[in-house]
Amino acid sequence: MTPPLIAPSILAADFANLQRDIELINRSEADWIHVDVMDGVFVPNISFGIPVCEAVNKHALKPLDVHLMIVQPERYIDAFARAGAAHPDRPGTILVHYEACTHLHRTLTQIRETGCRTGVALNPHTPVELLADSLDEIDQVLLMSVNPGFGGQSFIPHTLQKIRKLRHLLASAGKTALIEIDGGVGTENIAELVEAGADVLVAGSSVFRASDPTEAIHTLKFFNQTAPQNVRLA
């Protein structure tokens, strides 16, 4: 089985040591760097914006997975693309929320024009079927498995059903968009998430609250490999 892609969320990093934490991700087996942008309107919290994304990009060696939890995301797509999501050597993804887009097709076209991969995020209550007529424009679907706005929340179990439904929707339409899960992901649920059909796992607290974040990333990525046994040689 191909290991899932792991995207540590810097929302849980130490903002006073952001360069150190980005370099930790660079050296680890993580695949992407997840950048959570919150505006205090779409979600009840404010995280950071374009200058911090630029600062992350300055040190990043892996693609940025920019999750815009903001209203009217079309106003800021070009700025976040320039701030690192559209890096020519490691192009990343810009994700907008379905619930925040009045003209989703236009917004996804705008993201494609920047050179980034396109992503649509769905809140826990938003049905996956609403994406049925947009699949041609979507490279990645992010299912929120907590209510967006804060790290460290508990995983919502209903997400597993949504992953299976989305997997079925994609297969029926012959599409290959990646399924990404965000919120409450850790060693206790990664096996069932991947088994249900998840391709990408965002992990904030389970990485940055671990005593060894590099090891935590390894454990998530290779969750289905048994730990090496201590073999006594004769």
Ligand SMILES: O=C(CO)[C@H](O)[C@H](O)COP(=O)(O)O
């Ligand atoms: O988008 C988010 C919150 O809106 C975070 O990425 C998400 O909650 C991950 O954090 P944790 O792994 O701590 O749950």
